[in-house]
Amino acid sequence: MSAAVAPAKIAKPVKTTKPAKQPPAAERVYSHIKQAVLDRRYEGGTLLTEGDLAEAVGVSRTPVREALLRLEVEGLIRLYPKKGALVLAVSAQEIADVVETRLLVEQHAARKAVPAGPGLIARLEELLEEQKAQAAAGDLAALSVSDRCFHAEIVRDAGNEILSRLYDQLRDRQLRMGVAVMHSHPDRIAKNITEHTEILEALRAGDADAAAAAVHQHVSWVKHLARGDAR
Template sequence: MTTLTLKEKAYAHLREVILKGELKPGDFLTERTLVEMLGMSRTPIRAALERLDVEGLAKYTPNKGLIVAEISMNRVIDFFDYRMAIECYVVRRLAERHWSKEDVEWFRENLRLQRQYVAELDYVSFTQADSLFHRKLMKVYDNSEITATMEQLQDRMFQIALKVLRKEQSRIQASYEDHAQIFEYIVQGNSDKANQQMEQHLEYGKQILIM
């Protein structure tokens, strides 16, 4: 196994436990503890921590070292406002298009999985399907700048969506229903309703976190 592979493995593991909330905001990320946790030397772990710092999932604090980063309320509001501006526009435009059979089938299968995860109360798997749903809408719209930006936001999308569901567990059913309704409005060609439903969907998520 090469050092590069070890770096990637360390990064992937730490990213996953942070996004899933197994390591919480404010938790210390000490090399000594992580060496024991991952069974690796300090070199790949140090590289993974540097990458997490650059990506905003961890941050250095004076006299404390590296900790899991907290998402400020201002950043949550900015995040949702940005998504509303982009995603409401995209679903409106998508409702004006002819959809391929392949894309329709992809969303039907994604929604089927969402419904399954709702029944199982599997918040992590649901959040993964949720994130894929929103990102796929951007990919179908096929604007390279929007797609690239949304891909950069995917970790925050997952982290914040999971935080919403854990704060209000009944939201998982409502979130699935929102997604299903958004998609139905799009394929029906109802751009106004698709826009309105997406706006309500994102606004509700924002309000849960800032209440």
């Protein structure tokens, strides 16, 4: 009697993962420059050339020109024909305008966020812990993002979509100013975390007046920077 022959196994097709499609070249250049400006790798007063940027990102000069035109419209750079692009410093007027807008939006949002739900309180606690870890690591770019997120969560929780969209338009200016302030005033890092804690405690206690007052004290400190440029 012959031995039984095991049935042949049918090989399953191997799924291949397609490589992630890269964003268009102009978008890559735009993201590279913008992030470098926001976290101060390209500081105010830096002159950027098309050739250097093309080499840094690995593209031709054409997408570099497209990206620079877009960034000029956003007010981050100024183009000079045949010379390059100058990274604009944060101006005194810009600081004053951002502070004024933030106070209008954030104090109103802090009042509306009371009584704060457990979801908002938990998220603010999480962001505070992130800020402490980032401060200890000296990661000012990440700290600026967490700082801004802390305030944005309160604005979103207030439930006014129009105000939330308005506040989102301040994002890039807030991030850039946040890093600039922490570089020039390192003592503010610990103070910011303390003041965030005060805002959180007022929200936790359900005290709308105290929450608005804590926001006012925290945001208004930047006003004195409007006396000169924050580079």
